[in-house]
Amino acid sequence: MEALEIIQKEEGLEGVTLNKSHISPPKEDDVIVQMKACPINVADLAILSGHYGLALSFPKALGNEGAGTVVAKGALVKSLEIGDQVIMIKGLGSWATYLKKKEEAFIKVPNFFPESLACFTRSALMTAFRLLQDFQKENSLKTVIQNASNGAVGLSVIALAKAKGIKTINIIRNPSQKEELIQRGADYVLLEDAIFQNKFDLGEIPNADLALDAIGGPYADLFAEKLTQNGVIVSYGSLSKKPIEIKSRALIYKNITLKGFWVTKWLESLSKDEASKSFSELFSTLKDSSFEIPIDRAYPLKDFKEALAHAKRGSRKGKIIFNP
Amino acid sequence: MEALEIIQKEEGLEGVTLNKSHISPPKEDDVIVQMKACPINVADLAILSGHYGLALSFPKALGNEGAGTVVAKGALVKSLEIGDQVIMIKGLGSWATYLKKKEEAFIKVPNFFPESLACFTRSALMTAFRLLQDFQKENSLKTVIQNASNGAVGLSVIALAKAKGIKTINIIRNPSQKEELIQRGADYVLLEDAIFQNKFDLGEIPNADLALDAIGGPYADLFAEKLTQNGVIVSYGSLSKKPIEIKSRALIYKNITLKGFWVTKWLESLSKDEASKSFSELFSTLKDSSFEIPIDRAYPLKDFKEALAHAKRGSRKGKIIFNP
Structure with a gap:
């Protein structure tokens, strides 16, 4: 399976490029997710400029969070099924068409959370x-x-x-x-x-x-x-x-x-069960709400330079996201 | 019994004066202490200038802390005996020759703490x-x-x-x-x-x-x-x-x-027993130490203006205290 992903080879915007990678079939507790909506957050801009709280080495896949759908999974995966709507809760690399990670990197999001809200759950919500x-x-x-x-x-x-x-x-x-x-x-x-x-x-x-x-x-x-x-x-x-x-x-x-x-630090400190519990509480708190986060514009991955420049501008009418 | 005390009638140094007052014999849980050593602290200077954390009304007796000796007590006083070395732990008015307050305002200090150290116990120590x-x-x-x-x-x-x-x-x-x-x-x-x-x-x-x-x-x-x-x-x-x-x-x-x-806020939150316990821990921690706090100069109460001006100067070799 081929996937496009936004990676950074060296510090600064010049180091950012669109990479084509091959994703092998999922083994054991691997999950492959087709990403649908991935915000550009302040944390992503901090990572890009090297002012983030964690020291990260190059090359690195970019994107702190995003929502998508499970399209394949390894035999040991218990908490997720093909077709489930999920978000990435650990690690980097959400700005991709397909993303293969361990089961623990994803968490299921109920369907009453639309994709356009699910993608903001890990960070803002x-x-x-x-x-x-x-x-x-x-x-x-x-x-x-x-x-x-x-x-x-x-x-x-x-x-x-x-x-x-x-x-x-x-x-x-x-x-x-x-x-x-x-x-x-x-x-x-x-x-x-x-x-x-x-x-x-x-x-x-x-x-x-x-x-x-x-x-x-x-x-x-x-x-x-x-x-x-x-x-x-x-x-x-x-x-x-x-x-x-x-x-x-x-x-x-x-x-x-x-x-x-x-x-991010808080999530790192949690087990998968603790994280699930916490997200469940969050989802149920907003179950009957019509809450949404305004999106100023959605970009395809290939327009990442324009998207990042847009995200950096102060005078937006909402978030900038990728629709990979 | 007559006592001299430093009081403040209005804001600022001009409002400070030496007052002669009459102290009636102790009733019930009253204790009369002859004050021996009373520091001038930053908190006292803040009170004088009106920048203290508590709103205080005029006229007010000055002095946050001090050490002295019990010279009289009411019939209900249990924790203190005549002759005990004590410090004032609650309220104001330590800058006085004699001080009458409720038993709970004072705490006994063991004799291995000299007066010159005891007087700094409530605040600095x-x-x-x-x-x-x-x-x-x-x-x-x-x-x-x-x-x-x-x-x-x-x-x-x-x-x-x-x-x-x-x-x-x-x-x-x-x-x-x-x-x-x-x-x-x-x-x-x-x-x-x-x-x-x-x-x-x-x-x-x-x-x-x-x-x-x-x-x-x-x-x-x-x-x-x-x-x-x-x-x-x-x-x-x-x-x-x-x-x-x-x-x-x-x-x-x-x-x-x-x-x-x-x-001060911490002390207010404590019962007499809790305060006693805490001071006992402090005293025993320093029992075998030869610790002392340097004193630059001791003044009699009557020289309070000179003493306060001295305390305000940054370049001192130690604390300024009153020896009432």
Whole structure:
């Protein structure tokens, strides 16, 4: 079986190429998946530029996540059947027409999750799910505040919080997105400029127990003002590329904790069973939701240079994905 | 009984005055203590300038801590006897010749702790003790890195770590203090300028599990480089008055946690029994140590203006205390 895959031979965009490879039939616990939808994430751009948290050697297959269909499997594979919709949850290489990996690299996704949402499950949706789940004390999370609220994680936080009965305070840059976020279930939507100018003197907004920071820079200090005593700030991205700033007094007097979350590291720490359980919880939380993540444009693999350039631009109307 | 006490009638140094008050005989669980040694701490200066973590009303008696001797007690007092050496562990007002408070405000200090060390127990020593005790996982703390290593907390950390078999990496500004810190048991002593220029390319220094930050600014980011995976940074002061800076990648990829510690809040959360137990552990850890905290000068209460001005100066050879 022949497959096309996007690989990187050396650092930078120039090192990226479309590779034709031969895939031999699956042995033992191998699974072959025909990939259908594969996002370009911030993590992929970090890998491309060499600023990722893991040291990776060349050549490397690119793509952190993606959804597809099982087309062949080895005799020992138990958890998956041919025809199942799956996502890749471990390793790299999702930007491919066909992908052969060990069974444990894939997880089955129920059919009520369309391909166009399934492909965001591993990173954006699971990050949002863990952020809401793992940083609260004794299931007491009432209100969360976040920035980059119209990003894929931000939108997932709004949907998951809504399903769990948690209020969201959402900060955005562009006023034109306010209405959409309200329709998606956001409880409060605030504009970044107004917040940094007037702090939170903007009407009756509750204090938050948890703050989610995808931007960095002065946000942590701003969040600290709106957090309750013992509140937690979690950093899961650094869109501004600026160091996080926070006053000592917030940590000392208000007992704020600042932590980080990285879904890839979290997934590596899990057994296949633990991962299955966690994804099942995520799927069932959104079962009755009509949640979707907007896609600005889908590209075929061969147009990867245009796709990557598009993904790097800030002013998109949604995610960029490959439809291999 | 007449007592002199330093009180503050309004914000700032101008509002500070020496007050003569009448102390009536102790009732029920009251204890009267003749104060002998009372430090001027950073927290006291923060209270004076209105930048403290608790809102305090005027007039207020000043002084966060101090050691003295019980001279009278009410009939219901069980834990203390006349003649006992005690320290004040709750509330304000230690800068006084005589101090009447409820029994729970004082704790007995064994006689092997001289008055000149006992007076630093509540803040510097207990802060150092908790920093080493409360932010490690499963008693696995091997190495701690700290700045302001020649401060009262820093010296206490060196002494307590030595007693517990924990290695210390100590950062100081002034090369002339290096030899003293080595004699006090510091394992590694590094100069701030060299560290910020050359990072840690300074010979064989182990990685640390815990970092203690009294200064703020860019230190957290520096510490993050020297911390092991899942390491913790605790802020307990902000001598630079600059916000803490830390890169998101340290939090996300290295799973570093940033927290704060405030001994006053911690003490408030404890019952008298819990506090006694904790102080007993601290005393016994240092029983066979010849540890002392250097005192630059002791002042009588009446010279409080000179004493406070002296305490504010950076270039001291030790702590400033009152000998009421």
